[in-house]
Amino acid sequence: MYHPTAAARPANESLARVLAHAIEAAGKPRHRIANECGMHRETLLRLARGERPIGLDEAARVLSACGAQPRASMILALAGQEDLACEWMHGEMGEFLEEFFTSLPLHLQRTLGRRIEDLRPRWANGTSQLVARMLAKHIDDFVGRDIAMSLSR
Numbered sequence: 001m002y003h004p005t006a007a008a009r010p011a012n013e014s015l016a017r018v019l020a021h022a023i024e025a026a027g028k029p030r031h032r033i034a035n036e037c038g039m040h041r042e043t044l045l046r047l048a049r050g051e052r053p054i055g056l057d058e059a060a061r062v063l064s065a066c067g068a069q070p071r072a073s074m075i076l077a078l079a080g081q082e083d084l085a086c087e088w089m090h091g092e093m094g095e096f097l098e099e100f101f102t103s104l105p106l107h108l109q110r111t112l113g114r115r116i117e118d119l120r121p122r123w124a125n126g127t128s129q130l131v132a133r134m135l136a137k138h139i140d141d142f143v144g145r146d147i148a149m150s151l152s153r
Helices: 008-025 030-037 041-048 056-065 070-078 082-088 092-118 121-152
Strands: none
Touching: 008 041, 008 056, 008 070, 008 082, 030 041, 030 056, 041 056, 056 070, 070 082, 070 092, 082 092
16 A cells, blocks of 8 residues: 655645546546556556555656646646646646646746846746736737727628
8 A cells, every 4th residue: 555755645646636537537438548558447546546656657648648738737736736737637728838838948048048047936926927917918919909800801
């Protein structure tokens, strides 16, 4: 029986809940998901129940086999955002976050260069709010242009 350390327990439980949701929402039999992941069906079920440690590579294989966005789902789960991981894993928001999380470090490095050392952790929350507001404005601008183009026809 798996007995995680106190520090590992919440992360493993969170990943297990997200995997369980992905498996349920996948729309295909568990044995097929397990086969696509290269594991036995019982191993898959033990992972989803949190009865054994979940490696990130295993979690990524299960999420991919379930048609979910693996990186975005795991990052959200490990950040304590299980509900959002489950809600967004199969939609465009999951796809957006998958690309965003993958490309952000490179763009930060390219844009900030040596100034990256000047970043402060306390700025992260405000920066995330700024990015969300910029995205909302960007979407509003696109909607406004689409409406204007429709009216001009």
